[in-house]
Amino acid sequence: MPNLPSSKQEKISTIQALLTVTSTVYAVAIVSLPRTIAEQTQTPDVWQGLLLASLFGLGAVFINVKLCQRFPGKTFYELNSVIAGKFISLLINIAFMVYCVMICSVVSRMMAEFIKALALERTPVSMILLPFLLLVGYLTSGGLQAMVRLVELFFPLTFIVYLLLIILNINHFDLDNLRPVFHQGWRPIFKSLQVVPFSALGFESMLILTNFMVNPQKAWKAGGIGYSIAMALYVLMVTMVIGCMSVEEVSRLQWPVVSFAQQIEFPGAFLERFEIFFIILWTIKIFMTAANYYFYLVAGISQLTQKWNGYIYYLPLIFIFALSMYPQNFVVMGNMDKVSGYFGMIICAGVPLVLLLISMVFRIRGNPDGKP
Amino acid sequence: MESSFEANLDYLKKTLGHLPDIVFKKMHAGQPGIDVAMVYLSGIADTGMLNEHIVKPLIATGIRERHPQINPEKLKEELIQQTAFTISTKEAKDIETCVIEVLSGNTCLLIEGNDEFFVVSTGKFPLRSVEEPSTETLVRGPREGFIEDLESNLAMIRRHIKDLSFKIDKIRIGRRTSRKLAVLYISDIANPKLVQEVKRRVESIDVDDASDTGIIEQWIEESSWSPFPQIQASERSDKAITALMSGRVVILLDGTPFALIAPMTFWMLAQSPEDYYERFPLGTFFRLLRLTALFIATFLPSLYVALISFHPGLIPPELVISIVSSREGIPFPVFVEALIMEVSLEILREASLRLPKGIGQVIGIVGGLVIGQAAVEAAVVSAFLIIIVGLTAIASFASPQYSGSIGIRLLRFPIMIIAAIYGLYGVILAFIFLGAHMVQIKSFGVPYMSPLAPIRLRDQQDTLVRVPFKYLKKRPLMLKTQDETSANRKRR
Amino acid sequence: MIAFTFRSRRIVSVRKCIAACVACAFLTGCWDSKEIDKLSIIQGVAIDTNQDMLELTYQHLIAQKSKKNTYTNVTTLDNDSIQAASRDQAKLVSHAPLYNFIRLVLISDQALKKTRIDELLDTFTRSYKPSRKSLVMIVKGNAKEALTKLGKHKDMPAFDLEELAANSVLNSKIPRKTRLGEVSIHISQGTDFIIQRLVTNESNQLAGAALVSGTTKKFVSWVNEKDVIGINWMLGSSKGSIIKVEDPKTKQHMVFEVEDAHSKLIPHVNGEDLSFTVRIKTDIKLNETSVVSAELLKEPFIRTAKETVEGEIRQIVLQSLHKLQKEMRADVAGFGRKVKVNYPAYWDQVKDHWQDTFSKIPVDVQVKVQIERTGAYTKGAGA
Structure with missing residues (x-):
């Protein structure tokens, strides 16, 4: 049992871990992802880059799981002090927490921007963010169990909305929009790899979740499948958006998925506008992403302080609120997104890789029975 | 020996003597005579029953026992085994319980030379007849609803469950009213931890009175700030029985027709026996x-x-x-x-x-x-x-x-x-x-959201949907029951 | 056992403080609440030119409880900005406009000659409010005039026009309805395209199409009905329309309904030479005939009918293709895109002078017709 006050001594099942990984994968990126890729490639070769990135992500999941499995009963926050020593591990932990704060802020701010643009034009962004963040805090107060259960409860809903969005657009699909494949070789794909990895983040959940699992030996299965589901949905969406609207159009649109949702003609016409409906239901998915990252952050804080109370799970919201209110416009927001992406790559894939190598070379292992 | 009898009687007189309808009746049983005292409240004890079931057997014992020196021990045995002393009795050792029993309308029988008391259930209260429950009516299904009397309610359930492991644990609730409360479960289905926890919580209730199970419910639930009911309340006896069969615990309280069924999940808000x-x-x-x-x-x-x-x-x-x-x-x-x-x-x-x-x-x-x-x-x-x-x-x-x-x-x-x-x-x-x-x-x-969160695939067959009984062989997984199979055990 | 660890939740003081703050913050709320009856629903937009100025007309709906719903048209002017003209309406209308229900954008040919189509439609596609599903039509003459004509069923003009456009599937002389989203895609891709053309006389009438150039993004010319039929065949969008042919022997007419139509543009690149095959496959059904001695279910009739129809379609397509290639030099059927998709390398060579290339490609048209049903009668009256 990880020595984490927030865990409430309860373990999570394989399917819970799987769904949590799926929902952690950066939900806001999907709305603009088709554009960011199409902007880079300028050819219909959009999905290959994403596919490559998800393979890379799968690799990262593997690294994270292997690292955690070497130290049964320890989270990422705990195990790196075994490998790297007290001081460096403190630095790593703080870096990871800063990363969580950044992602959480970016996600929340993007959500607020969607809502503001499509549904609530005159409501201040701060007021859109405030109840959202409080809800995140409220959910986190229930600990890991509440979070994974909420994921289980809402996953089918978001999944259905996502599929509905794709299925209802199927009559707009034109294969010609996705051809020709590879006619400029690998260049555009490598170019797209500059932007794609940010949306592939989410594998770091395994750093925390692995040793909360009832069967940590199934962690690779849970993480791998969960991550693959999320990325498959991403690839599907990006392919569909390009297939329905062509690269030229998509690279001009700010949020292609919103426009994609807009062109749906709902059967029976009882719902006039699908895009508002979509964005509002998508809030649930974004909420789960934000809540997951927030939990990882709070887990770290409770790890450092060995406490679990209202201050721990509500106070960090102030930082997130401040940071998400900081960007003045989309340029700053884009930069923040980029910075947190690079940062995440280093913290969540690079550092665990190094730690794993060190622990393999020096044969550092945790106690096999899980007792600290 | 005699002093203890007198002392007890004195104690009862002291504690209960102020009641206007209290009766202390002393009798002699047998020839040389053993002192026997009956203590009851004439207002609520059924005197006909008293005559038929206490006085007559006592006299009969006395007549049969021609032995000059009657033994108090023997009298007790005789009373219990050989006479028409058929209605329910309890032997009590604590004089305090005796007081409560008398206050509940029962009769306390003290026998000279015996440390124990007999408590004879003579309480008779006006009862409502069994009717169709007014809050949960069904088109198809039993029309039997609980009433205010605990014993009748238990009878209703017992009539349908003839199982050796069906357990009824009674405790008293309310510092001043001392109501009877029964915790019902089937001991080889229900999770013992659950039963233990229900009992622990019920016993920890310390109130003056609990006039409805609604009060009990709010004392023993986990989140009192929630708008959602966390324990199911029902008037229907068939619902209680189904709950027992699935491994849940039922709580009945004297004085209310509402039984509590624990644990409850959200989805039970949408479930009815008619399903x-x-x-x-x-x-x-x-x-x-x-x-x-x-x-x-x-x-x-x-x-x-x-x-x-x-x-x-x-x-x-x-x-x-x-x-x-x-x-x-x-x-x-x-x-x-x-x-x-x-x-x-x-x-x-x-x-x-x-x-x-x-x-x-x-x-x-x-x-x-x-x-x-x-x-x-x-x-x-x-x-x-x-x-x-x-x-x-x-x-x-x-x-x-x-x-x-x-x-x-x-x-x-x-x-x-x-x-x-x-x-x-x-x-x-x-x-x-x-x-x-x-x-x-x-x-x-x-x-509360189980079996959807955390997901239990097996329980899905009886949550949002209800599959045919042919496939519904297992009890809910979320209740962690001891006996998992509920039907078709030998199917192979 | 884990699941049976019991705990009751305490309300911590932090939560109370936060709750109080939040309550205060929310009390200032209701930023976006607008009463629906204080809004003016806009159903249709017409864009005209008026002496070098852009003229914008909104059709506002007036919903009434007791009487039938009516409308009012409000016209405003501005130099070059749609949005500026739109905001000028605030001076005239007391209710705030609700743009979400714009279902129709009418553009007069004059306005489209003067201003690029992407400029005209920019504010509508940019704001997320009017849907990408809104229809676009080009009006010959005065566009705001069209918004004053009640439909044959006495529907309000904007509603009527919307239904009219949807109804156009029954007639292949009109192109399929064009949505804002499709226009936007055409603009992005820089391809030529056609839009339904609306003529306003006593009542509104759809007739033919307007050709918009993909390079200049402006109005080029009208496309007459005959050419539209050909274009519809090439686009594979003739489903639901009819085709009328003459029986070669009796010189009497037969009318077929198109149950299904597919077309395929197949490019062939041979060195530097580009050629196209247009392959059209269609299933038709006999709807009307005046051929007397026809054994409708017999093989000879079916064969001749098939051949006649195939010849007719081929004829129509070749004619309109000729016109598109030689006169209009406009690639509205998406030939260029096919080259791009199938021969990207070749496309890179020709894309800069595609218009010239297009006008010179030899095109072969292959038609395959399947007669599926002949209706209630099995033979003509004289047979």
């Missing part, structure tokens, strides 16, 4: 229908407010046009209008509930038809809103769980307020909040 009595497609359909009704009752007014005053673009234009024309000349904003109607509906409901049945209907007609019609014609509210409010009201009554549906009714108002601030975003926030709340609460350690 099992009717064929499975109907059962499934009813459940989904009730869940939809719950959703409508909670969210419809707020969705209306959100759509009309925030996102008219989401509604088909033809509908918008008819709504706009129906709102012509109405002075209030949609939110205020909806709030007025919802509140007046609640007042109407509350008013008609408290009135005798005949007048209640009149109120319904006056309130519902006349006021509604007049309000629309006077352009105070729009006709469209009347539809929404009416639909909400009907939907909120569709839940077979009364206490569940009132909790949901209450939720409507805060959600309407948040919808008036944030529109559809507010509604979805409320939805997330409810989700986040419901995954956190537990009923006796069972997560």
